[in-house]
Amino acid sequence: MALSGPEHLKVRLPVIDALKTLGWEDGQLQWRPEWRVPQSPNEAAKREGGRSFSHWPVDLVVFKDPEMPADWQNVVGLFEFKKPTLNEGVSQLEIYLAREPRARFGVWTNGTKSATVYKLPDGTFKTVKRNDLRLPTASDDFERATSKALTFADLSTPSERELKMSFQALLDAVVARDSIVTRSENQLDQLCNMLLLKLESDITASYVKTKPVMFQLGKTENETGTKIREEFDQMVNQREEVFREEQSPQLLLDDHTIKEIVFAWSGWNLVGVGAEAVSSAFQVFRRANLKAGEGQYFTPARVVEAAVRVMDIQPTDKIIDPACGTGGFLIEAFRDINERIGNEAAVTKWANRQVFGVDKDSINVKLARAMMLVLGDGSTHIHIGDSLREDRWSSDYPxxxxxxxxxAFTVVLTNPPFGRRLRLSARECELNHYSISWAAGKEQRYVDLELGLVFLERSYRLLAPGGRVGIILPETYFFSPTYAWLHEWMQSRFIVRGLVNVPMEAFQGFCRAKTNLYIFEKKTTRRRA
Known part of the structure; x- marks a missing residue:
C-alpha cells in the first residue's frame, strides 16, 4: 500500500490511531517501512541469516514487546487493508501467518467490515468475520485452542530448525516474563520438565492415534496451567527413573508461560522428529545457561555419528560415557545397534543391561534419560555424579x-570437559590415586591436571583388558613437547588404534582448541610365569 492515497488515509491511519487507544504502544506498530514476510521457508532461512530474501509487503505489523521493534521473532500480528474482498483478505493473511513463525493473528479490514484470523497450534486457522470494524486490544489472548481436541494423528513433525527456533523463543519468553521462576538454572530445569511432559504425551498418544493427546490447551489459561501441572505430577509418579535423584520435582512455571509453551508445542510430534534432533534443539536452552569456562561442549551430530561408526559397537559390548551430557553418544549407539539388528526387544534388553552414562549436571541426565525412553529405554543406568572424584561416591553418589x-566395560566413548583452567587438584588426584597426575609431576609428586587427561585414566580403569576407548581431546596433549611425559604413561597402558580428525568448525562458538577423536585399546596385562 502506498504511503498516501485513500486506503492509507481512510483505513490504515485510522486503524493505527484506534490501536493506540486500545493499549498498543508506538514501538509495537510498524507500517513505515512496510514489513516484509518471506515467501517460503527457504526465504525465511535467508532472513534469519541476515541475507536478502523474496518477500510480500504487509500493510501493518504489531510486535509483542515494544522494546524489540523490527524483530521477526517479536511479531505477534499482521494487518492487511488493500484486498477488495473479505475472503481474499483472509486467504492472504493465512499465507502470511504461515510464513511468520511467531505471529498469532492477522486482521483484514476495509474500514467497515473486518476479519480476525487466528493461527492455531496445529497450523490451521480460525477466522472470525464481522460486519463492523473490530480491533484487538494489547491485552487480548491470541493463543486459541483448536476447535476439536488434538489427536496424535493431527500432529505434524517439525524440522530441527523449527524446533530450535521455538526453543529459543520460549527461552526468551521464560527469561523475560515468567513471574515465578526467575533464576536461570531453575528456568532451564522447568523448560526441561515441560519438554519431558510433551515427550511423555507423544509417546502415550502414539499407542492410540485417535485419542485426544494430553498436551494441549484448555479453555482458559488457568485451566491449561492446572491440567498441565496435574499431568506432570502423574508423570513423576510413573517415571521414577527419570526423577529419582530429585526431591519433590514440581512444575513451577506460571499459567501464562505454561500456556505459551503448550501452544507452541502441542501441534507437533516430538517423538517423530527423533531423539537426536530434540537433544540437539535442547542445546538452545543449555548454551544459554552454560557459564564460560565450564568446558561443556555439545558434540555435533556428525561427530557423534562418525565416532560411533568408528568404534564398531557390537551387541556384546558394554558401553559407558563417563561425561555423557545429554546422551548423544549413547543415543547414537542405541540407534546404530537397532539399525543393524532390527530386533527392538533385543536392543531394548541390550540397552537396559549394557548402556551406562554419568554426568554431573542433573538437567543433562534428566534429558538423557528422557531421550533413551523415547528410543525404547536404556535410561536405567544414566546416573548423576562425578566420574572423577571416586572418594566422594559413597557419600554423594551412592x-x-x-x-x-x-x-567392567568393553567400550568407553566420551567427549569430556577439557581446558587449561579445568583441572583436578593435586590433592584430589592423590586421594583418587591418579597415576597420570603422578606422571605429569615427573613421578616425584602429584600435580594439578586438566580434566580431559584425568578422564583418560578414568576410561582406562573402566575398561576390561582389550576394551577400547574413543575420546575427544585437544591435539596438543599428544603433539606438544609440554606433554612429552604422556607418551610414556600411555605406552604401558594403551595401544593406539586410530585417530579421527575433528574439524575445528565442529565446535565453533564453544571451543577454539584443535581436537581429534583418539581410539585406544587397553593392553592385556601379561601374567608372570
Whole structure:
C-alpha cells in the first residue's frame, strides 16, 4: 500500500490511531517501512541469516514487546487493508501467518467490515468475520485452542530448525516474563520438565492415534496451567527413573508461560522428529545457561555419528560415557545397534543391561534419560555424579560405586570437559590415586591436571583388558613437547588404534582448541610365569 492515497488515509491511519487507544504502544506498530514476510521457508532461512530474501509487503505489523521493534521473532500480528474482498483478505493473511513463525493473528479490514484470523497450534486457522470494524486490544489472548481436541494423528513433525527456533523463543519468553521462576538454572530445569511432559504425551498418544493427546490447551489459561501441572505430577509418579535423584520435582512455571509453551508445542510430534534432533534443539536452552569456562561442549551430530561408526559397537559390548551430557553418544549407539539388528526387544534388553552414562549436571541426565525412553529405554543406568572424584561416591553418589566398576566395560566413548583452567587438584588426584597426575609431576609428586587427561585414566580403569576407548581431546596433549611425559604413561597402558580428525568448525562458538577423536585399546596385562 502506498504511503498516501485513500486506503492509507481512510483505513490504515485510522486503524493505527484506534490501536493506540486500545493499549498498543508506538514501538509495537510498524507500517513505515512496510514489513516484509518471506515467501517460503527457504526465504525465511535467508532472513534469519541476515541475507536478502523474496518477500510480500504487509500493510501493518504489531510486535509483542515494544522494546524489540523490527524483530521477526517479536511479531505477534499482521494487518492487511488493500484486498477488495473479505475472503481474499483472509486467504492472504493465512499465507502470511504461515510464513511468520511467531505471529498469532492477522486482521483484514476495509474500514467497515473486518476479519480476525487466528493461527492455531496445529497450523490451521480460525477466522472470525464481522460486519463492523473490530480491533484487538494489547491485552487480548491470541493463543486459541483448536476447535476439536488434538489427536496424535493431527500432529505434524517439525524440522530441527523449527524446533530450535521455538526453543529459543520460549527461552526468551521464560527469561523475560515468567513471574515465578526467575533464576536461570531453575528456568532451564522447568523448560526441561515441560519438554519431558510433551515427550511423555507423544509417546502415550502414539499407542492410540485417535485419542485426544494430553498436551494441549484448555479453555482458559488457568485451566491449561492446572491440567498441565496435574499431568506432570502423574508423570513423576510413573517415571521414577527419570526423577529419582530429585526431591519433590514440581512444575513451577506460571499459567501464562505454561500456556505459551503448550501452544507452541502441542501441534507437533516430538517423538517423530527423533531423539537426536530434540537433544540437539535442547542445546538452545543449555548454551544459554552454560557459564564460560565450564568446558561443556555439545558434540555435533556428525561427530557423534562418525565416532560411533568408528568404534564398531557390537551387541556384546558394554558401553559407558563417563561425561555423557545429554546422551548423544549413547543415543547414537542405541540407534546404530537397532539399525543393524532390527530386533527392538533385543536392543531394548541390550540397552537396559549394557548402556551406562554419568554426568554431573542433573538437567543433562534428566534429558538423557528422557531421550533413551523415547528410543525404547536404556535410561536405567544414566546416573548423576562425578566420574572423577571416586572418594566422594559413597557419600554423594551412592549409585556410582556399583555402576562404575573397574574393568567392567568393553567400550568407553566420551567427549569430556577439557581446558587449561579445568583441572583436578593435586590433592584430589592423590586421594583418587591418579597415576597420570603422578606422571605429569615427573613421578616425584602429584600435580594439578586438566580434566580431559584425568578422564583418560578414568576410561582406562573402566575398561576390561582389550576394551577400547574413543575420546575427544585437544591435539596438543599428544603433539606438544609440554606433554612429552604422556607418551610414556600411555605406552604401558594403551595401544593406539586410530585417530579421527575433528574439524575445528565442529565446535565453533564453544571451543577454539584443535581436537581429534583418539581410539585406544587397553593392553592385556601379561601374567608372570
Amino acid at each position: 549409585y556410582l560405586s556399583p555402576a562404575l566398576r573397574d574393568g
